[in-house]
Amino acid sequence: MVTVAYLGPPGTFTDAALHRLRADARTSDLLADAEAVPAPTPDEALAMVRSGAADYACVPFENSVDGTVNPTGDALAVGERLQIFAETELDVAFSILVRPGTAAADVRVLRTHPVAAAQVRRWVGVHLPQAHIETTSSTAAGAEEVAAGTADATAAPARAGEINGLVPLAERVADVGGARTRFVLAGRPAPPPPRTGSDRTSVVFGLPHQPNALVQALTELSIRDIDLTRIGSRPTRVERFTYLFHVDLVGHIDDPAVSEALVALRHRTSDLRFLGSWPVADGGEAGAPPPDRAEALRWIDGLRRGEGAG
DSSP: OOEEEEEOSTTSHHHHHHHHHHHSTTTHHHHTTOEEEEESSHHHHHHHHHHTSOSEEEEEEEETTTEEOHHHHHHHHSSSOOEEEEEEEEEOOEEEEEOTTOOGGGOOEEEEOHHHHHHHHHHHHHHOTTOEEEEOSOHHHHHHHHHHTSOSEEEEOHHHHHHHTOEEEEEEEOSSTTOEEEEEEEESOOOOOOOOSSEEEEEEEEOOSSTTHHHHHHHHHHTTTOOEEEEEEEEOSSSTTOEEEEEEEESOTTSHHHHHHHHHHHHHSEEEEEEEEEEOOTTOOOOSOOOOOHHHHHHHHHHHTTOSOO
16 A cells, blocks of 8 residues: 655645645546555655655645745755655635634634744734744644644644634635645655656756856756746755755656756756656646757758758
8 A cells, every 4th residue: 555644633734735636637546545644744754755654755845925845845855865746736824723712812822833824924913913923843733732722723724623623713814815835745766757748847956166156057947948937045054055956947857958958957066866857736837838849859860861951
């Protein structure tokens, strides 16, 4: 049986994302009968895959308000290489959950995940001005702590309230409307899913200590008309003031422009890590696809055979 570790406990947005991946035709055969095992953090879910305790991990990857989920990005960037095979996206809005009988004026401590805290902070300041926001490992963990009486309220999915016997003070709370989070399914390296024409490729790399190193690396993408959808940097934590660059680009490793760019990046960068090529989530924004070079390659082949006009 396939085992999938996920950022738990039950009732998190990651739990909901895993349910959505189970229903996705592209991953339903793989995940339909999978056993879901909660993990307290994204990096621990990924560590379960590396240790063999799980076949895959479903973890949050990027949020439209706060950007990359750093614990996930950091864990994928180092250690035994893992690979992303699928993604899904969820709209993110929170219920403010309390124990039955708790009034707004009774809330002194609201405890939730750091990403959730960032997305409800203004609302809490207006509607629960006396409340102090504290963070915990997940939104569902916050709900468990409210149910246990160690916090007065949490910002979490409505399902976390249903599981823990909580009631909403407010629903669909978000300081920024239309927020979405992207979740990925990662496992040990294997052939990527087939190219669909609406794909995403992700890499991580370091750079040599020389002038224009980053410009030169990104130029390899630019000259091939490859669209970037995410770029960021994180400290290596190995050598002071050295960084790893995280880049998502539009296209698949089977697109000639993308494969050429990866070869060039391997030359321009240090420790290039391929995190995978996979289909963009239904309803997700793919960006501008890489150019179709099939006609140009046919022209080159013709020239090699002594055919066609030069």
